[in-house]
Amino acid sequence: MHWFLIAIGLAVVAAVLGHRLRRRREQARAYLKGVRSMISDDPDAAIEALSDAARLSSPEAIETYLALGDLFKREGDLPRAIRLHRNMLHRPGLPAGRRAEVERQLADDHRRAGMLDDAAEAYRRLMAAGDVLAAEGLRDVLVDQRRFGEAVEIHRSRCGPDARLLSHLLAARSRELREDDLAAALAVAREAEEADPAGADGLLALSEALSAAGDAPGAAQALERALLAAPEAALLAWPALSDLEPGAAEAALGRALAARPGDPRLLTLRGRWLASAGRAAEALAPLREALARDGDGEVTLALRELLRDSAPPDPAELAGRHDLMVAALMRSAGLLRCTRCGGGAAVRAWRCPRCGAFDAYELPESC
Ligand SMILES: [Zn+2]
Numbered sequence: 421m422h423w424f425l426i427a428i429g430l431a432v433v434a435a436v437l438g439h440r441l442r443r444r445r446e447q448a449r450a451y452l453k454g455v456r457s458m459i460s461d462d463p464d465a466a467i468e469a470l471s472d473a474a475r476l477s478s479p480e481a482i483e484t485y486l487a488l489g490d491l492f493k494r495e496g497d498l499p500r501a502i503r504l505h506r507n508m509l510h511r512p513g514l515p516a517g518r519r520a521e522v523e524r525q526l527a528d529d530h531r532r533a534g535m536l537d538d539a540a541e542a543y544r545r546l547m548a549a550g551d552v553l554a555a556e557g558l559r560d561v562l563v564d565q566r567r568f569g570e571a572v573e574i575h576r577s578r579c580g581p582d583a584r585l586l587s588h589l590l591a592a593r594s595r596e597l598r599e600d601d602l603a604a605a606l607a608v609a610r611e612a613e614e615a616d617p618a619g620a621d622g623l624l625a626l627s628e629a630l631s632a633a634g635d636a637p638g639a640a641q642a643l644e645r646a647l648l649a650a651p652e653a654a655l656l657a658w659p660a661l662s663d664l665e666p667g668a669a670e671a672a673l674g675r676a677l678a679a680r681p682g683d684p685r686l687l688t689l690r691g692r693w694l695a696s697a698g699r700a701a702e703a704l705a706p707l708r709e710a711l712a713r714d715g716d717g718e719v720t721l722a723l724r725e726l727l728r729d730s731a732p733p734d735p736a737e738l739a740g741r742h743d744l745m746v747a748a749l750m751r752s753a754g755l756l757r758c759t760r761c762g763g764g765a766a767v768r769a770w771r772c773p774r775c776g777a778f779d780a781y782e783l784p785e786s787c
Contacts, residue, residue, distance in 0.1 A: 463492070463500055482508075482518055489525055494762065496774075498533040505529060520546055524554055531561050532775070540565070547578060555579050559589075560776045568593035587616035588770055588778045591625035598632055605629045613642075620650035621770050624660045631663035640668040647676045647686070654685035655722050655768055661689060662696060669693055684713040688722055700733060704740040711744070717753030721766050724748050756781045 485508055492501035505526040508514060514522065527542035540561045546554030555578035562571035572589045575582075590612035597605035609629045612622030627642035643660045646653075654676075661669055673693065677686050691707035694700070710719050727748060733741040755764030759782055763774030772780040 463488075463497070482514070486521070486525065489529075493529065493532065498529055501529045502526065502533065520549070520551055520554075524551070524557060527554070527557055531557065531564065536561050536565050552578065552580065563589070563592070563771070564776065566596070568596050583616045584619055585778055587612040587619035587622035590615060591619075591621040591770075594625040594629055598629060602629065602632055606633055618649045620646040620653050620656070623649060624657055627660040628663050631660070636665045636668045639664055640672040644672050644676060647672075648679065651680060651683065651685065653768065653770075654683070654689060655718070656770065657689065658692065661693060666697060682709070682713055684710040684715070684719045687713070688719050688726075692726060695730065700737050701740070704737070704744060707744055708747070711747050711751065714751065714753075717751070718756065718768065720748055720751045720753040721756075722768075725767055 485504065489501050489504050492498070492504065505522055508522050509519070509526065523542060523546060527539045527546070530536075530542065531539035540558060543554045543558035543561060547558055555574055559571050559574045559579060562568070562574060568589060572586070572593055575586055575589055590608050594605045594609040594612060597608060606626075606629045609622065609626035612619065613626050616622055623642045623646035627639045627646065630636075630639035630642060639660070643657060643664065646657055646660070661673070664672065670693070673686065673690050677683065677690065680686060687706040687710035691703040691705075691710060694703035694706070707723060711723060714720050723744070727741070727745050755766060756768055757764055758772040758775060758777060758780040760777040760780050761772060761775035763772055765773070765781070768781055771778050
């Protein structure tokens with residue numbers, strides 16, 4: 421009787437072990453199938469196969485799933501990224517510790533797909549549970565929604581300290597306020613300057629607000645500080661420059677060019693300013709020089725945009741304009757590349773429109 425019970429016990433243990441082994445084999449098989457589908461470029465099969473693997477909650481499957489979601493996002497395939505992350509959340513067996521991470525990924529998919537309300541709601545829920553990364557996500561959605569005041573608030577109260585980012589947010593808020601409340605716009609631009617005294621975006625917002633308030637010397641000084649602080653972003657100084665009174669603008673550009681003679685971005689600004697001041701014939705020389713000195717392609721790209729958008733030339737300037745156009749088209753110039761998401765852009769902006777990162781652009785890839 422005793423031996424009989426032991427034999428039954430052993431049989432049960434063997435059955436349990438056998439079942440576990442089968443489960444692990446199934447799990448490994450599903451996982452492998454998913455990986456093979458990924459490699460063989462069949463993403464839908466990969467999503468299906470990995471769904472099986474994730475049900476069995478192996479950590480490898482979760483990691484592979486998340487990596488696959490990243491891949492979809494990088495390639496701009498947001499519907500698949502959303503389907504994948506939703507699948508993950510609906511599968512039983514996703515460990516509680518990983519749940520917030522997947523929800524954050526799904527919120528990010530929604531943000532990039534332009535489903536901003538869904539993204540904001542998910543981020544708020546996660547943030548309420550103390551998730552700092554979700555607070556950053558919510559801040560980025562608020563910027564997308566152009567709710568800059570709220571974005572500043574969330575950044576200050578919930579995110580890690582980042583003075584440069586804060587100055588960008590305050591600069592955007594200041595520009596938003598300028599139409600309706602100039603005094604508030606000025607105060608916020610001062611806050612941006614205080615947050616990051618070498619932040620060119622904040623200094624330019626300050627220059628624009630000072631121009632609107634009629635303080636031409638202050639506006640010119642803030643503009644010059646911005647040009648010194650971030651020479652690579654000089655083309656973004658155009659709104660502040662064009663707001664200045666003509667005398668102040670010409671003097672400010674002259675001083676900036678004296679500090680960096682031959683700088684192609686500053687020469688582009690000078691040419692553009694001369695053209696907008698009705699001095700198109702004088703504009704050709706600095707623009708030609710800017711093109712000749714363009715070391716990284718950004719000025720070439722900017723000039724193509726400029727020439728495309730500019731008014732038709734007077735008959736006397738036709739030849740000069742034609743030569744400039746041909747020169748700008750003949751030069752090779754790669755797109756600016758976002759260092760975070762790899763998105764390309766022909767024109768520099770403070771923020772990558774694809775992923776929302778600030779100060780994201782390296783210099784163009786081809787020279
Ligand atoms: Zn980007």
